[in-house]
Amino acid sequence: MSLDAKSIQGETFVVNMGPQHPATHGVLRIKLTLDGECIMNAEPVIGYSHRMQEKMAENRTYSQYFPNTGRIDYAGAMIYNFGYACAVERLAGISVPERAEYIRVITSELSRIASHLLWFGPFIIDLGGLTPLLYAFDDREIILDLLESISGARLTYSYFRFGGVYNDIDDDFIAGCRTFIPRMRERLILFRRLVTDNIIFRKRVEGIGIIGPELCRKYGATGPVLRGSGIDYDVRKNEPYSIYPLFEFDIPVFKECDSLARYHVRMEEMNQSLRIIEQALDKLPSGPVMAEKVPRNLKPPKGECYFNVEGARGSFGIRIISDGTEIPYRLKLRTPCFANLSLFEEASRGMLLADSLALLGSLDLCVPDVDR
């Protein structure tokens, strides 16, 4: 007879895992209805960092909106620049020179690794391990230096322009990348020894936070959350954009649907991003980095288009409706964290409180990405 607490029913207790909480990585509030340790219902309350990104689009010209794209998901901001630039280029029919495409892919993959490192640190802190953050942030600083040397910003880039990038990469950026790749590979092995094979970490994440493929489909979860539930969907492979088809890299997919599977997907994705950067550096052509005649005050033709890129946290889609003027009529941001978080209420029902934190951490949320 295990002392199953079901036989001894206590009253429920409502507690706020509120806006200011170390485990919510930003201002996300979760109203927990608890029965002892077990969650009866965990309702995320969002909107505490709503910054009107879509409303701002309606009084900014197309090129004035670039700084905003760097501030939606500031962890992997380069990829959001990529999405916005490609969406407007598809709408306005601008072609991008070869070298600019390679630079875009290199900087986006670097930004993806920086974002996964940024997820890795606080995720292990949520489970109680404090030191991996210092390792991960050490490597992340190297990437930030590289990206800052060419784009000027550490976190919130507006490096892309319609028709290319505004600043060519120089030799010490390439040399920096060349030395960074082998170092990062060893560090990933060190992380595997430091964290992945650690029995305490295994006990906290193995079989915890099950998100099945059916739940992902119902809620529209994408990115590592989806690939951790066995569905092989990555926008770079399924709806290839820019020059991703030229590189051969594979998409890590794990079938266990638990937090450990999502952890493995992200760690393996760092390896794949390193492979992409390596190939892109090898095949980097010379030539201009900006298309010639791109009007300074871009007025795309009347029409509507939807563009989708693979952000660090999932597929980031932009729907732009233009009415011919230089200000977009409507700009819809389909952010991955919004969908990934919406399944938390159903996925965490019945879990223990500490396990729901492992689930929340493995969803890799960036709250301004949820609130927009």
Next chain:
Amino acid sequence: MEQQTSHPYAIIRFALLDKVLALGRANSLWPMTFGLACCALEMMAAGASRFDISRFGSEVFRPSPRQADLMIVAGTINKKMAPAILTLYDQIPEPKWVIAYGNCAISGGPFIFPGQYSVVEGADKLFPVDVYIPGCPPRPEALLEGIMKLEEKITGHRRWPIVEAG
């Protein structure tokens, strides 16, 4: 809402004791983990290995307001979040200080445009701010400089050398 900038006085005050207390407080400013948006990442980077805020005594980021004495407002203050920030400010025991870290905390930053409906234009609209650190996001070194500036405000003199730029 009256804006007292200095903190209320104690029952017993000795000149030397105040100097000692100020030195102690200035060199162990425990910030509250309170990241709102992008500036939170730069605050974490300041706490991490390269910029290492613990050299200035603020390594311990206390999640609970009761144990913190420095509130770093790092990020955009939202109108839905403002009551929560005021509650947290109240719950920090005296003596407490506030650093407005980043343009959003100083004046609403890039999210101020005609017809904006959800951003509070600056932390000083809610409570008195001691140190303003501009930047979007400001570099972690700027946070360290901000903490040195706060120490100068608390103790009255600057212990660290001022490094001229360039």
Next chain:
Amino acid sequence: MIPIQIDYIMDLFYVGAFFLGGLALAVVPILISHLIAPTKTRNYVHKTGQAIECGMDPIGDAWIRFGVVYYLYALIFIGFSVDVLYLLPVAIVYNEQSGYRDLAEVFIFIGILFLVLLYAWRKGVFIWNSKLPTHTP
């Protein structure tokens, strides 16, 4: 008869001094911090005394009947904290006769108490079962 009373008063004096010393050790820091700390806290929504709940107002009351599992943990803790009480006299008279005898006694005493832990383990107090069926894929 007088020497007995002096010894008696001296002992009483020692006990009193020891008691006052203990009391002072507890009360004086509180007094000092009350004197030199700032008197009131600047507050704008007057929530200084409110229970901390991540910036929000607490919902509902904390005085509720919760599961008995916690009570069992408290029982085991009290069991072991009481046994420390009995170890104190052993520590005082330790090593007067042969030390090993005292060591053996302490181990027997703690061993018997350890059976509490084994019993609780066997009865499944340490297994945290979730009450609701968790979400299956």
Next chain:
Amino acid sequence: MDFVQDLREAFTGRFGDKLRIEAADFSKCGCHLDITASGTDIEAAASVVDGLGFTLEAISGVDWPAEEAMELVYDFNKMAEGGRIAIRVRVSREKPELPSISKIFGGANWHEREAHDMFGFVFSGHPDLTPLLLPENATFHPLRKDFSA
């Protein structure tokens, strides 16, 4: 692109020619099929699409004050085989009511609450249509063209 064919059959089988279905050039506008439905049969369309294994990507509201209408664009995406369709629904601007599809797609719950927040759509049958991104007592709809702070 065989799925475009069997999707057409599924839709015409279910709706006859009530829905206007046109193929759209993916490289130009980012979706393979562009379907215009009316407010009432959005639920039936969603269940057809759910049956075929699509997932709901986003619900974006658009305010057309010139035509006195408000539009909702439902983006569906079939993850495994790839393939993206957009279902457009237009409702009047004064009474923007349409049934909710949060029973079919759980993710639609939040998307619809956000559309209600920003534009004022009223989704009948929605479990809890309270403000999601705006403060709890917010009654204004900021993304409408005639919104002034």
